[in-house]
Amino acid sequence: MSGVANSQVYQLKVSLRRISPMISRRLLVPEEMTLYALHRTIQIAFGWEDCHLHAFKLHGRHYGRTWTGERHRDAAGREVTFVDLQLRVRQRILYEYDFGDLWEHEIRVEAKHEREGGKVYPVCIAGARAGPPQDIGGPPGYAALLDRLRFGDIERLLRGEDVVRGR
Structure with missing residues (x-):
């Protein structure tokens, strides 16, 4: 438990690509969070229903689910945490949701902070514009x-x- 108390929190800016003016969310997420949990967090933050496939792309690797519903060869997002990825400030991740509509999100690591005791994560601390409708x-x-x-x-x-x- 002391590891969690001393852990870090990532400040992420999640922005939809190819949309102007920008639609974005600023999130604080714990370093032990998995990519799958980040996917679920983004779904909630943008008001979507999580009824389509998704993938994260980082360092030439894919994390998520393929068209057939099977895992990518590299790793499934349910197991990979921010600690595993060793993300740095200013690093970017691509998150794709709904491979038919192709919603592309740029996730940028803005900062790392010490975890505040008693605070619950993840949390959305800012945003710009409502998320677009599903489908x-x-x-x-x-x-x-x-x-x-x-x-x-x-x-x-x-x-x-x-x-x-x-x-």
């Missing part, structure tokens, strides 16, 4: 949705119609 078609579909909302669908939205799915 919208990735960044191009999200951009099209924003265009529809800007150019006339706002009245349909106010009437309770589903402008996200086009129904």
